[in-house]
Amino acid sequence: MAGQPEQTGKPHLTLVPVVPPPLSDEAGSIAQAEMPFAIVEGEPITQLPRDLYIPPHALEVFLEAFEGPLDLLLYLIRRQNIDILDIPIAEISRQYVEYIELMKEMQFELAGEYLVMAATLAEIKSRLLLPRPTDADEDEEDPRAALVRRLREYERYKKAAEDIDGLDRLERDVAVAQAEVTERKVVTKLPNVTLRALLTAFREALDRSSMFEHHHIQQEPLSVRERMSQVLLRLSGKRYMDFSELLDPAEGRVGITVTFLALLELLKEAVIDVVQAEEFGPIHLRAAQPSAGEASMPDTSGHDNG
Amino acid sequence: MDERQLRNVIEAALLAAGHPLSLDKLMGIVAAVGEVPERAVVRKAVEALAEEYEGRGIEVKEVASGYRVQVKRSMTDLLQPLWEERAPRYTRALLETLALVAYRQPITRAEIEEVRGVSVSTNIVRTLMERGWIRVVGYREVPGRPSMLGTTREFLDYFGLSKLEDLPPLSAIRDDDPEAGPQSDLVDALRALDTHDEDPPNHGATDDGPDEDDPLRNPPAQEA
Amino acid sequence: MDERQLRNVIEAALLAAGHPLSLDKLMGIVAAVGEVPERAVVRKAVEALAEEYEGRGIEVKEVASGYRVQVKRSMTDLLQPLWEERAPRYTRALLETLALVAYRQPITRAEIEEVRGVSVSTNIVRTLMERGWIRVVGYREVPGRPSMLGTTREFLDYFGLSKLEDLPPLSAIRDDDPEAGPQSDLVDALRALDTHDEDPPNHGATDDGPDEDDPLRNPPAQEA
Numbered sequence: 077m078a079g080q081p082e083q084t085g086k087p088h089l090t091l092v093p094v095v096p097p098p099l100s101d102e103a104g105s106i107a108q109a110e111m112p113f114a115i116v117e118g119e120p121i122t123q124l125p126r127d128l129y130i131p132p133h134a135l136e137v138f139l140e141a142f143e144g145p146l147d148l149l150l151y152l153i154r155r156q157n158i159d160i161l162d163i164p165i166a167e168i169s170r171q172y173v174e175y176i177e178l179m180k181e182m183q184f185e186l187a188g189e190y191l192v193m194a195a196t197l198a199e200i201k202s203r204l205l206l207p208r209p210t211d212a213d214e215d216e217e218d219p220r221a222a223l224v225r226r227l228r229e230y231e232r233y234k235k236a237a238e239d240i241d242g243l244d245r246l247e248r249d250v251a252v253a254q255a256e257v258t259e260r261k262v263v264t265k266l267p268n269v270t271l272r273a274l275l276t277a278f279r280e281a282l283d284r285s286s287m288f289e290h291h292h293i294q295q296e297p298l299s300v301r302e303r304m305s306q307v308l309l310r311l312s313g314k315r316y317m318d319f320s321e322l323l324d325p326a327e328g329r330v331g332i333t334v335t336f337l338a339l340l341e342l343l344k345e346a347v348i349d350v351v352q353a354e355e356f357g358p359i360h361l362r363a364a365q366p367s368a369g370e371a372s373m374p375d376t377s378g379h380d381n382g
Numbered sequence: 383m384d385e386r387q388l389r390n391v392i393e394a395a396l397l398a399a400g401h402p403l404s405l406d407k408l409m410g411i412v413a414a415v416g417e418v419p420e421r422a423v424v425r426k427a428v429e430a431l432a433e434e435y436e437g438r439g440i441e442v443k444e445v446a447s448g449y450r451v452q453v454k455r456s457m458t459d460l461l462q463p464l465w466e467e468r469a470p471r472y473t474r475a476l477l478e479t480l481a482l483v484a485y486r487q488p489i490t491r492a493e494i495e496e497v498r499g500v501s502v503s504t505n506i507v508r509t510l511m512e513r514g515w516i517r518v519v520g521y522r523e524v525p526g527r528p529s530m531l532g533t534t535r536e537f538l539d540y541f542g543l544s545k546l547e548d549l550p551p552l553s554a555i556r557d558d559d560p561e562a563g564p565q566s567d568l569v570d571a572l573r574a575l576d577t578h579d580e581d582p583p584n585h586g587a588t589d590d591g592p593d594e595d596d597p598l599r600n601p602p603a604q605e606a
Numbered sequence: 607m608d609e610r611q612l613r614n615v616i617e618a619a620l621l622a623a624g625h626p627l628s629l630d631k632l633m634g635i636v637a638a639v640g641e642v643p644e645r646a647v648v649r650k651a652v653e654a655l656a657e658e659y660e661g662r663g664i665e666v667k668e669v670a671s672g673y674r675v676q677v678k679r680s681m682t683d684l685l686q687p688l689w690e691e692r693a694p695r696y697t698r699a700l701l702e703t704l705a706l707v708a709y710r711q712p713i714t715r716a717e718i719e720e721v722r723g724v725s726v727s728t729n730i731v732r733t734l735m736e737r738g739w740i741r742v743v744g745y746r747e748v749p750g751r752p753s754m755l756g757t758t759r760e761f762l763d764y765f766g767l768s769k770l771e772d773l774p775p776l777s778a779i780r781d782d783d784p785e786a787g788p789q790s791d792l793v794d795a796l797r798a799l800d801t802h803d804e805d806p807p808n809h810g811a812t813d814d815g816p817d818e819d820d821p822l823r824n825p826p827a828q829e830a
Contacts, residue, residue, distance in 0.1 A: 439618030
């Protein structure tokens with residue numbers, strides 16, 4: 077918690093670098109006015125009296141300043157300048173539990189982790205008071221060693237977090253240098269599709285579709301399908317077209333047959349109208365019309381199929 | 383602050399700002415160090431920077447709202463690869479839609495939805511149109527006059543097809559249907575109708591002979 | 607293209623891109639002019655550019671995804687008025703989580719919680735993911751298949767690192783021979799201490815050494 081103030085959701089709290097008060101000072105008049113432990117609503121909290129009294133309204137912010145029981149414990153240890161290996165468990169547990177009790181009294185919602193830690197500390201304390209059996213279970217980790225291991229592990233990453241925060245980072249410490257580019261053309265590379273992918277997709281669609289069994293999709297050969305599109309395009313925008321215009325003798329019989337099949341199919345689907353004014357007169361075709369007139373055809377983006 | 387330092391601050395400011403900086407703004411930044419510079423001095427430093435950039439790929443340009451550093455016009459073509467973005471891959475829904483348009487054209491959106499069992503997003507249709515692969519070929523005269531979609535020549539070109547018929551038949555797609563589908567029957571039938579219509583002009587040995595007869599591609603010799 | 611021209615192209619490219627460019631990308635741009643340059647030549651030109659920037663307000667920085675030109679740290683305070691928004695700050699909880707993912711990846715949420723002693727909020731994980739700093743790199747094959755998190759290249763870029771090893775070294779566990787299993791030593795030490803648990807823990811002078819690398823950077827206690 078050294079260094080920058082943290083975002084705790086309580087903007088008026090400013091933690092300052094912790095200078096541990098000398099534990100041996102019995103006078104209770106610790107001179108650290110210039111080193112407030114916390115600033116609550118603008119008022120520095122400079123005193124952490126020996127009875128650990130914290131102004132009630134500061135208690136919640138106090139708790140929020142810690143990242144959990146390990147952090148609080150580390151604070152208590154560091155505050156007394158104790159080597160982490162030499163934790164005076166009894167004293168630290170007492171302080172820790174006092175904080176917890178105080179917070180419970182204040183009815184603050186206390187994360188369960190704090191209570192678990194209190195229990196752990198109590199357990200360690202009780203173990204220390206009991207005589208150790210000589211053939212102690214070797215497999216069982218000494219709870220105090222486990223606690224120390226956790227504390228040190230946590231401390232490493234707490235430090236690592238500070239180190240990361242100290243790195244020169246974008247936005248805060250360095251800015252990307254950029255020159256203006258005029259007339260830049262952003263080109264989007266379009267995705268590639270293989271024929272295989274297309275066919276696989278089609279097959280999956282058909283496999284899912286019960287339609288395939290019920291209806292006869294694919295009755296018409298693709299040549300007819302393609303011709304249907306082409307005929308429709310040719311009919312678009314024109315009022316009427318002579319039947320003979322659509323049949324190009326140059327295409328040969330296959331071509332004419334395909335066109336004819338396409339016309340029949342379009343007629344069946346009612347997308348074209350056929351008009352014959354008199355018997356044996358010219359046959360005219362047009363795209364099927366809505367009730368009133370005009371075959372409106374929006375721009376088809378200029379691609380011509382043929 | 384000496385001239386070099388002044389120029390450094392101005393350079394850093396212009397490159398960091400991301401927008402043009404007026405002389406006033408530049409002066410404000412320089413003044414923050416403690417010295418209030420003369421306008422002329424700052425302007426001179428900007429000019430010195432501009433000079434320094436001569437013969438480089440960037441330049442100091444004065445525009446309406448101030449100065450900015452920009453990449454020289456002569457460089458931008460070279461740097462074009464920087465602005466090529468890769469569009470996200472096509473979804474399966476899009477590929478299915480495209481396949482249905484290809485095989486069942488002309489087809490309405492509702493018909494595509496009927497087969498796919500889900501609605502076809504406007505986005506998919508738009509993407510396919512923008513890609514130039516499908517187009518509106520007409521309207522079905524039913525309530526709502528839905529548009530009918532078909533594929534384009536670009537579609538064929540992209541997939542290396544000379545005509546729609548070159549798309550593999552459904553039988554090739556559905557291995558649960560080993561027999562040739564009706565499509566090839568019909569094509570065969572048509573071919574039978576028309577055995578010696580014309581002589582294919584360039585009959586590659588491995589080619590499917592009748593393919594060459596495609597009326598759309600090979601304008602054959604006039605018969606009459 | 608001579609060395610100067612090559613440097614100009616690289617400078618323009620880096621300044622135009624606004625994001626890091628890999629050596630490959632730079633080579634691609636240079637190659638577009640017609641010559642396919644050698645890797646070493648391009649790298650050398652980048653280095654020459656970096657040298658050229660010495661004593662200026664900008665620098666060439668190598669980060670995980672390539673090179674970028676950035677305004678030096680020493681300049682940013684000065685340029686603060688240019689930016690309307692303040693840089694985002696990150697809470698300790700977020701930074702600790704990030705540190706654990708960075709140093710211990712791949713790591714599950716449960717493992718992070720184990721070290722930190724508190725549960726990891728979903729918000730923190732989401733924020734880190736949205737920033738693009740962490741991502742799911744796999745799943746641990748234990749009940750529940752928890753996802754394992756790792757850092758991204760964007761994380762390295764943002765913090766100005768070119769690879770994970772460039773992270774500040776994780777502080778060693780003090781007083782420990784890293785080789786020896788620390789556990790048993792520790793237990794022994796603790797047992798020895800058990801007897802004088804309530805002794806004043808103030809070790810005075812002997813504490814000076816370890817305090818130097820105290821991760822919390824606490825100033826040593828004042829002797830009253």
